[in-house]
Amino acid sequence: MADKLRIGIIGSGGIAQGCHMKGYASIPDLCEIVAVSDVNPETAKQAAEKFNVPTTYVDYREMLAKENLDAVSVATPNKYHLQPTVDALEAGVNVLCEKPLGMNADECRKMCRTAKDTGKILQVGLQSRFNGPSKWLKTYIDAGHLGDVYFARAQALRRRGVPGWGVFIEKDKQGGGPLIDIGVHILDLTLYLMGYPKPVSASGKAWDHLGKNPALYNSWGDYDRDKFTVEDFAVGLIKFDNGAVISLESSFMSNGPDPFSTHLYGTKAGATVTPYAPGNEGIKLFTEQDRLLMDVTPANIPHVESAHVDEVKAFVDAILHDKPSPVPGENGLILNAIFDAIYASSESGKEQQVDVSF
Template identity: 55%
Template sequence: MGRKVKTPIGIGIIGSGGIAQAAHMPGYAAYPDLCRIVAVADINPEVAKAAAEKFNVPHVFTDYRDLLKLKEVDAVSVCTPNYLHKQPTIDALEAGKHVLVEKPMAMNAQEGREMLEAARRTGKKLQVALNMRFSTGVRTIKRFIDAGKLGEIYYARAQALRRRGIPGWGVFTQKDKQGGGPLIDIGVHILDATLFFMGHPKPVSVSGMTYTKFGTREGVVGLMGQWDPKTYTVEDFAVGLVRFENDATLVIESSFCANIEHDIFNTTILGTEGGAQLNPLKLFREEEQTLLDITPFGLREVNSHQQEVYAFLQAIVNDTEPEVTAEQGLMATEIIDAIYTSAETGKEVVLR
């Protein structure tokens, strides 16, 4: 590491639909001195064409393998559905391209391991698009943790809960294409942020349970569009308990649909010297025999997707390790995989 590369970096987009046009492509467009988008690919030619026209991209493909043949492409964003993360990522790495792959890293841990192995074999950067890591709230709490203000982190509760938020579009309700429901879709974000706070200790065992109580029923209110109950094959609620090598524990809850007062997207951190919660952002300490609730003020909000892209570009330019490494992305995927396995088998899963 340490060898700088020339700019602008040539960017290719594999999968040019929603997340590509809403997050990745605007992110790259924000840094014209660092990069330029030179090609897009999508199996739907109309989607690919629309993305290219919107961002003034010269090359349009319906097969990503043709995109990978372009010498001017140095790096790619893989913005395909979950079941199409692995192969384009491996193919891109083996074609000599750096990769920013959308979350979750993969459908399951085995796929994730194959992707990590390809990155190590080729020596190319592989960053997982867990943009919440770059948000103002997450960065603020992490600064306090790194300064020792929370002491030893021994417990965390992560929640990504929607009251009525089953997606009415895409493949979010199809297990064979998505890998799971809310846990792998929105739960992965809060799980990654929580692991980041805890310092990524090694998970040693996982227990979990999943429930499908609403998705297969007719007439359930859909605040994010209406889905087809007949094709709903994922959970609508999941819960897991993770034990770590350092004796810390983490509980995660995630739902598309649950009878709660309101949506919750939060993590609670307990440490020996203080605690924290993400939303609303607060810290809790005891000083001078006084209990303190601390509310940070005057923080500058950032575009986390844009910051994620910038971190990826900086890792390429400066030949440094990505801020969200493939190993960290794999850890979250292994935990999610183990929760699903535990739910299916009714047994605790021991991780190697």
């Protein structure tokens, strides 16, 4: 390994420039972005200029062959996570792959197996756990203050928030709609806080009542209604082998408010976490003391400038110090397996088993 990690970027659009490259650039003593690849050469060039990267490629395989990389970020649309991730791992390169890890659980199985076989790090880009409120609550829960958490209500709901860029509305390139795109963040955070119990079954329903309607307002830019092939709202009920249950709701469009939060119900206390809330607004605790019911707002939530930057720093730190993946591929597999079951349940009308083996 060179003095500094040699980093390559695969897919250099919005999240690569706004988060991954920014993250690597924030720790110049530890790593250097040496090459950028994108199927669109203009995007690669623009990203490279912005971050002073010397070399660009259209084909990431050429970059892997020539650049002697230590690590890559895979920040392509979901359909193009699998092959670059497997190719990079097989080339002996550590991978930080954006969320969701795959289009479905089978893709994730291949990625997890390859990471295991090659001994390289596979990290999933799930940054919500790196936020201040998330970190505070994880410490609080691990100290036992909520008791056993037996139910959680996880919500990633947007009222009128269909992404007007990229391919987020195209099922063949994304694998699904808000469930797989933003539900993945709040479900990951909820599972992380609960210690990632093993899911056994899930049921759910997905609808597309609003997303195709050209008469409706959208606050996240215009988009082609004819291309809208994903759900606009999905719900799921997930059961775990420790008896816990999570109810999950996610939407790009709905006629309701826009929470991005999860509420955990424990045997001793409850907590609501809103990971992106400012200051000390991210946590509310619900406790009882001497028969007095109390709603408590913690006053020392750590300030995190950017969870995205911190996830990149954690990736680099794990490579340099031989640590396990900060967000393991196996977590990504569990999330995709749950989504597969919810989508299958929506089609069949029946509860589905969740298979997380690989």
